[in-house]
Amino acid sequence: MFFASDNAGPAHPKVMEALVAANNGYAMGYGADPIMDEVRAQVRDIFEAPEAAVYLIINGTAANSVLLASMTKPWETIFCTQCAHIHEDECNAPEFYTQAKLTLVPTTDGKMTSDDLRQTILGEENRGVHGPQRGPLSITQVTEKGTVYTLDEIRALASTAQDFGMQTHLDGARFANALVALDCSPAEMTWKAGIDTVSFGGTKNGALGVEACVIFNPEIAWEFELRRKRGGHLLSKHRYLSAQMQAYLADGLWLDMARSANARCAQLAEGLRKHDAVNMLFEPQANMIFFEMPRRAHKRMLDAGAVYYVMNGDPETGDPDTPLVGRLVCDWSMTEEGVSRFVDLLNG
Known part of the structure; x- marks a missing residue:
């Protein structure tokens, strides 16, 4: 009985079978494999977002960090909770990739409220050239305390961020667990609620090691591609990421x-x-x-x-x-x- 982490569980047999199948023959690298074309279509269909940019990365820390770097300038600050994974568990990787700081929002039961977010943004002020500029908001769903933001709470947070000209990132390492808990659609939990980018997790939910970075704001897609490559997270044998995600999404697995x-x-x-x-x-x-x-x-x-x-x-x-x-x-x-x-x- 191993309850330490969902990272410790096995990959699903169908994911492993897909990897074995993908190992036959040759395929173009760096995301040009034909499986990735199918994965991109799968993700766009699931999110009801035909124009979304979809990229794969091997782990959640890289997914969060590269996405946030594509949304943040070095002189800005990222707003997140005191118990956010990007604050507590990623060894300052988001700060390393973005060169920005994190500003922590207080929580109740692991969640921030729109009022607390607004007060934190105002408390940080905007001191012109002398202070950090307002960067994106990052929401963790499921939270690191096992709680789940409701759709209304996500909408309120994203709306508050928009009031200050800020984008919103969703750390969805446990995206599927939150989705079934809310009994809603991926679109409802993301872009329809005001989310601009999502780290769509697979590793904690039965994959071997793959996360999808889903970008609803097309303006940052090319920068993400460059940052993924520059940061060392564009896999040459990319088909092994694609195969995992394809099996993960197939038939609602x-x-x-x-x-x-x-x-x-x-x-x-x-x-x-x-x-x-x-x-x-x-x-x-x-x-x-x-x-x-x-x-x-x-x-x-x-x-x-x-x-x-x-x-x-x-x-x-x-x-x-x-x-x-x-x-x-x-x-x-x-x-x-x-x-x-x-x-x-x-x-x-």
């Missing part, structure tokens, strides 16, 4: 995997709520749970074996009654039996 991960998370949350020692820190809305329970309970779980998840302290050392925060993430391959086993261990 990406949605099926997200539904499975979310369902297992809901099952897990139900089991946790029944335990008196467990305190849920946020309402889990997709495939990730943050919870708190005494150190002794964490230790007992880990000692029982076959359980792995992330926590914020040492289960072996310290006051056994001290509460520690744990994070549980369900990927597409997690089974009902695996979740039940975890809950049974918790109940002793």
Whole structure:
């Protein structure tokens, strides 16, 4: 039972089969492979955006960083939450690629509000040549706390950004999990809500390693291509990215995997709520749970074996009654039996 991260789960067999099939013979490199033509059409169809520019990159940090660099000038600042992945988990890669700074917006349950965004933008002011200029807004969906922005919340945030002449980027590493949680269309969660660019994740949801960078603002597409190449993220044997994304999108596989991960998370949350020692820190809305329970309970779980998840302290050392925060993430391959086993261990 491995709940540490959806990055740790296996790639779906259909994705692996597609890679094997793509390995036959020869294909032009750098995105000129015929599979990429099909992927571009698939993504445009899914997003109801026939003019969207679509590019593939191998991981989420690069996708976020190159997209933001294409939207940001070095003298600007990017607005994001205090717990955004681009702030906490990307080793300053967005700052490296953009040469800009990040300005952090306070959150409640991992989400910023349009009012807090507006106040943060105004608080940063615009001091002419002496201060950072207003760059794009970046929204993380699903948030790093496992919560999901509603469509109204996304629209309000993007509208606030537009009031200040700012574009909006969506970090969608768990895009599919958010989409099935909201039961909406990709278009509704993106360009129809005012989003300009999307990091459309595949890696956390059953791919081996591929993210689609979807650009609804055609003015920045060429700059993205140049920055992707200059940043070392244009793969020569690109067909192996294309094959993954093609299989990922075919016949709704990406949605099926997200539904499975979310369902297992809901099952897990139900089991946790029944335990008196467990305190849920946020309402889990997709495939990730943050919870708190005494150190002794964490230790007992880990000692029982076959359980792995992330926590914020040492289960072996310290006051056994001290509460520690744990994070549980369900990927597409997690089974009902695996979740039940975890809950049974918790109940002793």
